[in-house]
Amino acid sequence: MNKEIVPVASKRLMDTALTINNRTCIYGRCYYCSKRDPLCADQNDNLIGAVIFNLRSSFKILRSPWMRTYKKDKKAQWEQDNSYCRTVRGSISKKRLVEMIDIAIFDFFIQNGDRHHYEIMGDKLLLLDNGKGLGNPHKHHVDILAPLYQCCMLRKKTWKKLLTLSGQKLSSYLKQMPDINNFLAKDHLEAIDNRLSLIYAAVEYCKTENKMIFI
Known part of the structure; x- marks a missing residue:
């Protein structure tokens, strides 16, 4: 932290720095960033972070149909309407929809609940800005799977791959x-297996409702 990050950090970033228990901490600038929830170096002054790549290419940024409102007193339509997928199907292709369901499954594993936009390069949907890194291992935000259990659609190859990962594999x-x-x-490893079981449960729910479609 103090040898490699602080010397080259911008003033804007360092304005969010503070010291807690003799450790350098930074809370940064973003929608959720707060002095009450800083990121601190460990006892060896090391900090675990993310690798960020600069893509020298243009891509289209679109709002996710399952975007949250980020307002405590206001819910998004998908949070209140279990038949919301009918609306989505009228605005995007089936191919794009199953791609978004794949991404929802990925986001559920890592507990990234704010996929507010998605990016497209050419005809490929990209996974950028994944946010959370497995989240709280003792808490699983099932609503991240809304694209799956509301649309009840899934690629056959995705389902086959998920089945091969059962039994703590x-x-x-x-x-x-x-x-x-x-x-x-260790708690995160156990959480990943538990989340896989919840994905299975979402598919079984769709089957019970006679809505499950494998593509």
Whole structure:
């Protein structure tokens, strides 16, 4: 933090820096950023962060149909209308819809609940600005899966892949990654398996309602 980040940080970023228990902390500038919730270096002055790439290409940015209002006293239409997917189907293609459902599943695993926009490069939908890194391992925001359980559509190959990860295989694969224990807690590994079970439950719900469509 103090050798590699602080010396090259902008004044705008350093204006959000503070010291807590002799550790340098930064809360940054964003919609959710707050002095009450800073990011602090550990006892060795190290900070775990994200890698950011600059893409030298143009892409189109579109609002997500499942965007939140970000207002405590106002809910989005999808949060109140379980048949909301009918509206979505009238505005985007089936191909784009199943792509967004795939992304919702990814976001549910990492508990990224603010996919307010999505980006398209050519005809490909990109996963940018994923936000959360597995979130609170003891809390699962099921509404992130709304595109799945409201539309009850899923790619066949996505479903087959998810089925191969049952029986704690998903966390087992992650444990094989080098130095996994340095950045992923045991609780997070268990949470990933639990979230996979909730995805299965969402598909079973659709089957029970005779709405499930595999494409």
